[in-house]
Amino acid sequence: MSKIVILGAGISGHVAASHLRRKLSKDHEVVVVSPNSNYQWIPSNIWVGIGRMKSKKILFPLAPLYKKKGIGYKQAKAVTFHPEGDKTEQKPYVLAEYVAGEKKGTQEKVTYDYLINATGPKLNFEATEGLIPGENKTYSVCTYTHADHAWHGLNEVIQQMKNGKKAKILIGTGHAKSTCQGAAFEYILNVEQELRRHKVRDMAEITWISNEFLLGDFGMDGMLMSYGSMTMKSNEMIEMIFEDRDIKWITGAGVNKIEDGIAHYENLDGEYKTETYDFAMLIPAFSGHGFKAYDKNDNDITDKLFKGFMIVDADYTPKPYEQWSVQDWPETYQNPSYKNIFAPGIAFAPPHTISKPRKSKNGTDIFPAPPRTGMPSGITAKLVADNIIDSIKSGKESLHHKGSMGNMGAACIASAGYGMTQGSGVSITTYPIVPDYNKYPKTQGRKLGKTFGDIGLAGHWLKLALHYAFIYKAKMKPFWWLIPE
Amino acid sequence: MxxxxxxxxxxxxxxxxxxxxxxxxxxxKIMIVVAGGHGGTRKVN
Structure with missing residues (x-):
């Protein structure tokens, strides 16, 4: 009998738990440890943030589902990692602290045979002075509670505009090294459409601010893509959309301080500037959770497990941008020191960014951290689960399932406005996610045809269809496994 | 431009x-790109 412990119940953790439970007999134990009581479909948060979808539509409670499916569940947060056990506990374990219920505040050694760290990122608002969701007129859509709050803030500004007050809206990234530009991109287009729906568009000046070098970088150095019968760069496509929607943009901007209605930033020319606003939604920097790890003698071995995020089978050798390759990226997400620990999704430490690193004239790093969205999170979680299942069934380590982001496609179905007849979406696929300049030297590291973009109403329908399909899948309803990650 | x-x-x-x-x-088309398989990059077959 094996015991598999999964830390986190987001897209990655939940996918891993679902597949493990489906494919392993009940002799084996699958336990999820997560401080969150609900599963949330994060990609739909942007619709909560414009008041077009209630947050209850994008979440469901985990405990009843896990009980029904025979998955153990502890509403607790990981505190420390002990991959060798300790003097009193022979088995490896994670020290977890309950965050709710009768056991709230108590700690437990959760032992395991296999550990999947799917703790995702910490939303590091503290990295930017004054960037606090709901304060200084800044908001976030990173969680459903943040998105609910953002809608209240936006609605207030809309009501003020209806009363004749002009307003400035600022949306983008709130730190020089933020990632997840896609969420901010979706939000700005949805906000723009909602302002038109409320007939106050002419009262608002909407500005995009981002650490990207060019619009449409999306943390992936942009892409050359097929668009209809044309081949165009992603920045040309996104500039076309922003021009069409009369959205201004500031790129190469590292926001470093927020005051009430004022965003301070430094640009790549080394200039320190400010942008005023009445409503802002700024994505924070992401970071690891700051976990500590100890060996059986209680010596600190954090650097064997973590490098901010968790260390996996990537090549972390520091090297210049020109020498980066897709081979640097992990394939199995296995920790090299402790072979029974894996970190799929956002929990693994990337070898480097995908975008070219850029510094301002003052030496400040201003470029996006590598994005790892829902689709690769799900794919990497499933392959980790499959490797663990094979290892348990064969009785020896099996790592046949591999999935490097340098050999994996991803789709970004970005909502550009809500509505069954008036909605819009920007559908983009990229293959591979990490550009392979050796394999595709003439097309900016990507395969044309598999890297394409499209704009239109169908994109909105697709995004809505994915919303319902993935919530169905997450609820583990009949034949859920037929829906791919 | x-x-x-x-x-x-x-x-x-x-x-x-x-x-x-x-x-x-x-x-x-998206299904083909996304569900069309993935793999490693370190071994050339």
Whole structure:
């Protein structure tokens, strides 16, 4: 009998738990440890943030589902990692602290045979002075509670505009090294459409601010893509959309301080500037959770497990941008020191960014951290689960399932406005996610045809269809496994 | 070079009949890209 412990119940953790439970007999134990009581479909948060979808539509409670499916569940947060056990506990374990219920505040050694760290990122608002969701007129859509709050803030500004007050809206990234530009991109287009729906568009000046070098970088150095019968760069496509929607943009901007209605930033020319606003939604920097790890003698071995995020089978050798390759990226997400620990999704430490690193004239790093969205999170979680299942069934380590982001496609179905007849979406696929300049030297590291973009109403329908399909899948309803990650 | 979206392009983007067929086409195409397999990069077969 094996015991598999999964830390986190987001897209990655939940996918891993679902597949493990489906494919392993009940002799084996699958336990999820997560401080969150609900599963949330994060990609739909942007619709909560414009008041077009209630947050209850994008979440469901985990405990009843896990009980029904025979998955153990502890509403607790990981505190420390002990991959060798300790003097009193022979088995490896994670020290977890309950965050709710009768056991709230108590700690437990959760032992395991296999550990999947799917703790995702910490939303590091503290990295930017004054960037606090709901304060200084800044908001976030990173969680459903943040998105609910953002809608209240936006609605207030809309009501003020209806009363004749002009307003400035600022949306983008709130730190020089933020990632997840896609969420901010979706939000700005949805906000723009909602302002038109409320007939106050002419009262608002909407500005995009981002650490990207060019619009449409999306943390992936942009892409050359097929668009209809044309081949165009992603920045040309996104500039076309922003021009069409009369959205201004500031790129190469590292926001470093927020005051009430004022965003301070430094640009790549080394200039320190400010942008005023009445409503802002700024994505924070992401970071690891700051976990500590100890060996059986209680010596600190954090650097064997973590490098901010968790260390996996990537090549972390520091090297210049020109020498980066897709081979640097992990394939199995296995920790090299402790072979029974894996970190799929956002929990693994990337070898480097995908975008070219850029510094301002003052030496400040201003470029996006590598994005790892829902689709690769799900794919990497499933392959980790499959490797663990094979290892348990064969009785020896099996790592046949591999999935490097340098050999994996991803789709970004970005909502550009809500509505069954008036909605819009920007559908983009990229293959591979990490550009392979050796394999595709003439097309900016990507395969044309598999890297394409499209704009239109169908994109909105697709995004809505994915919303319902993935919530169905997450609820583990009949034949859920037929829906791919 | 920045260009705005023409009226004809916008008509195609928002026409429900055209977009219905585009929805089917995009669903299949995205499925091929995303579910079309993945693998490692370190071994050349």
């Amino acid at each position: 920045t260009q705005r979206i023409s009226k004809y392009q916008r008509f195609k983007m928002m026409n429900p009949i055209i977009q219905f067929f585009k929805f089917i086409y995009l669903s299949i």
